[in-house]
Amino acid sequence: MIKRRRRESKHIRSSLKTSTVEGSWWAVMYGMVETYFGAFFEFLKYSSYEISVLSTLPIFFGALFQNLTGWFYDILRSRKTLVILLKFIQTITIPLILYAGYSSGNYFLLLGFICIYYALAMSQMSPWTSWMGYLVPGRLRGRYFGNRSQIVRIFMLISSLMAGAVLNSFKDTNTFNGFILIFSIGMIANFGSMYYLRKQYEPDDTSEDEKVEIDESSISMTKDLKRFITYDSLSEFSFHVSGPLMMVYWLRDLNFDYIELAILINVSQVLGLFSMRYWGKRIDHSGTYTTIRFTSFWIAIFPVFWVFLYYLPNELILPGSIVIASLASLMFSGRALALDNRLYEHMKSKKMIKITSKRVFFRGLSIFIGGFIGGVLTKYESGLYSLVQLDTVIHSVMIFSTILRLAVWLYFLRNTKAVI
Numbered sequence: 001m002i003k004r005r006r007r008e009s010k011h012i013r014s015s016l017k018t019s020t021v022e023g024s025w026w027a028v029m030y031g032m033v034e035t036y037f038g039a040f041f042e043f044l045k046y047s048s049y050e051i052s053v054l055s056t057l058p059i060f061f062g063a064l065f066q067n068l069t070g071w072f073y074d075i076l077r078s079r080k081t082l083v084i085l086l087k088f089i090q091t092i093t094i095p096l097i098l099y100a101g102y103s104s105g106n107y108f109l110l111l112g113f114i115c116i117y118y119a120l121a122m123s124q125m126s127p128w129t130s131w132m133g134y135l136v137p138g139r140l141r142g143r144y145f146g147n148r149s150q151i152v153r154i155f156m157l158i159s160s161l162m163a164g165a166v167l168n169s170f171k172d173t174n175t176f177n178g179f180i181l182i183f184s185i186g187m188i189a190n191f192g193s194m195y196y197l198r199k200q201y202e203p204d205d206t207s208e209d210e211k212v213e214i215d216e217s218s219i220s221m222t223k224d225l226k227r228f229i230t231y232d233s234l235s236e237f238s239f240h241v242s243g244p245l246m247m248v249y250w251l252r253d254l255n256f257d258y259i260e261l262a263i264l265i266n267v268s269q270v271l272g273l274f275s276m277r278y279w280g281k282r283i284d285h286s287g288t289y290t291t292i293r294f295t296s297f298w299i300a301i302f303p304v305f306w307v308f309l310y311y312l313p314n315e316l317i318l319p320g321s322i323v324i325a326s327l328a329s330l331m332f333s334g335r336a337l338a339l340d341n342r343l344y345e346h347m348k349s350k351k352m353i354k355i356t357s358k359r360v361f362f363r364g365l366s367i368f369i370g371g372f373i374g375g376v377l378t379k380y381e382s383g384l385y386s387l388v389q390l391d392t393v394i395h396s397v398m399i400f401s402t403i404l405r406l407a408v409w410l411y412f413l414r415n416t417k418a419v420i
Contacts, residue, residue: 020151
């Protein structure tokens, strides 16, 4: 008889509550730092092409680097130790990013530090996903992650609003001092995240779940799992053709200031924020595929709405932006939650680190290629204008992105029966 693994229910219940607190500290870091990376690049007066590279190449580099996560885990034999170590090193790269961006003025040095930052951030995803996959019972995943995400997003929203207000208060003196302040708060918050990660329970009898050769992992991936990763990667490619340019579009073409930017980013998140419990229940009731199919269709056509918005009267542009961004936040929230739960369904709690690493790698590669193509299209804007007469080159990129998004949806999601 095979000995059944004993689940420490008391420790697990306590850790699930602690994880929500930990995620809230992480959310403050994200709201203060990562949310405003694009604004920092714009403050440094880089071109649309340079910003696209800064926004996407680090994600690709991170996707490459995180493939080593399984090797690090084999050495440390602890998801907790691995995640905390990566998070600590990630935190101390934040002041280096500030230095490289402003004090040195060296674009490639800044790009290098951003790459290191994302490499460390993305390498945390696989061990954390594996860790939580063991802790959260399958029947409750939609509800638990929905509730957790809602609380985490509240802190993300508050911190991001505060960061926007700080930057706006420094706009007439020295905006860089505002970035120093918000990035410093983000560092402190990430140390808070580490503190609560240390308090979480980590089972010590699940290492065999991850003990698998790379070749075996590749062979044992099911056809459905491979199709899921292919869809996930191609959809990220189509999204990021225009996605990294949104910050540029808001600040340059729509002429938003920092406080308007903060209002747009954060007010639009409210709908997505308070929808998480709804999406969690819907996923548990209707299934992950149905939710992915519904939300992905709407996400596919949102760039067209942004194009039309440009031609509205000035007094309607900010309210219209909030409406569009709010609906986008709603759909992206549901889709992200459904995709993560769909991955858990495919993995069945085995080989989580290596399979999640594969997903992160292909997503990162696709994000970089999509962002790079979008950046190149803006760099050679004269060629685009000869094909499509629009008021800004980013409109052309948005239309191209819409076509790609719809093509991916039609190929993978047109059937009501689950195919990913």
